[in-house]
Amino acid sequence: MAEAAMAAPPDGDGDGDGDECLPRYRHLLCPDLLAGQVAFITGGGSGIGFRIAEIFMRHGCRTVIASRSLQRLAEASKKLVAATGQQCLPVSIDVRQPQSIAAAVDEALQEFKRIDILINGAAGNFLCPASALSFNAFKTVIDIDTMGTFNTSKVLFEKYFRDHGGIIVNITATLSYRGQALQVHAGAAKAAIGGKFAEQSKQFSAIPLQRAGNKTEIAHSALYLASPLSSYVTGTTLVVDGGSWLTSPNSFSALLDVWAAGANQPH
Template identity: 60%
Template sequence: MAEKRLVNNSPEDVQSDDVLSTYTHVYSPDLLSGQVAFITGGGSGIGFRIVEVLMRHGCDTVIASRNMEKLSEAARKLSSVTNRRCLPISMDVRQPESIIAAVEETLKEFGRIDILINNAAGNFLCPATSLSFNAFKTVMEIDTMGTFNTSKVIYDKWLKDHGGSIVNISATLGYRGQALQVHAGSAKAANDAMTRHLAVEWGPSGVRVNTVAPGPISGTEGYRRLGGSHAETAGMFHSIPLQRAGNKTEMAHTVLFLASRAASYVTGAILVADGGAWLTSANDVERLLGIHSSRSAKL
């Protein structure tokens, strides 16, 4: 009997926060030509790759977070490989005044904002009984309030009169309840609801609002914290229909689709990009609590 071979059509990626050494365009290289994207938390992880892929399709970008040093290094790397402008701006999504200043600077530099990617997030593994009130509040402020704050400012200052696309980065944590993630799961569930509400209210202004919900994605902090490389070696991803973890480039391609004219009639959608993981993978409470216990013992 012939050995079964899995087909892996995943695009090129690198584990670190570095640009791709090669890139194959899945859409026309000028798909986003002349457009400007504003990305929160674009200095590392999935956000970094999203910015790179948007720029490789003709888009100029603004990356905004609190860590200006990381942003400046990321912007240098991204501009050098894409020949597009990438402007780093220090901003805190929890502070509307900070967002207003960042958006005004963006409009002064580029004259427009066509795409908003709400990628900024805060997360860590913690059982609910050990979670402080302030820790829960902080995650809600970054993930949920931050998404609303940034969306509202950019809508009021530009999208309301010019249209555009908003893509929120969510997660599948809240779909069935996951141990150690009540804070992040609650925040992302609120964001999924926000996506639908804003899609309804802002649709008449020509603004599309959608969400991407990634699953286990290699080369990310979340993947490392949940023992992703060990899980992959141990064959734990065999329960995923596509039999593997995803990568950051795949998430960037999903965002590219929703942000571009390829999805011109798509709004209010929650697009799960997890290889089918949430449908079939075990919600392994014992393993997750074990990860937390072993790490607590080392502290």
């Protein structure tokens, strides 16, 4: 009984398919935990970034969601505002281009006058053997995940954090720009790859919690790192994967099967 309770996600925090706000939400922390603050979230228009924006906004935070597709961001912003009642500014950005980041940060500061939290969530990934990865594909991953994280952190540091302070949380990225940077490794969010197929094929049986993680659980981890609850935590990596890094074999063929099943499902 205790093991079943531990393995189940918190009530009301399950994620459906697509980028929609949670139909219901039960606050586990005080609703005004981030009241008055502003978060700048790259990759905030979809996936984990979208859920982080929603959870932050449900705790009183205003957000800036940034990615390349302004139309997609505008749609995401409407959903987030309707669900939370907080302000959300969509801005077009390419993290590979520092001038694009600078313009977006300027727009955010003009709108909100402050930025307290940076979530580096923009990422590009290709699930395939290294032998099948093109030179350009590998460069794209490095440019977005590594250089993009550095670029955004550096621009925000120079434009605001150097004089006012701030918190940086990197999602899946491995680079921290300054001492106050924090990292979340979101490796457990495998539910996004393959969905029900992954569960049916028992791909999660080796994970101690016996299931995939969901976007809300990753967002709650980011909420902890961005809040006063972690005021004496810095320069660390919070691994959010249900313990799979301790027990799970790196079965590449199994992961490819899961990915293929997810890729073939209608979106």
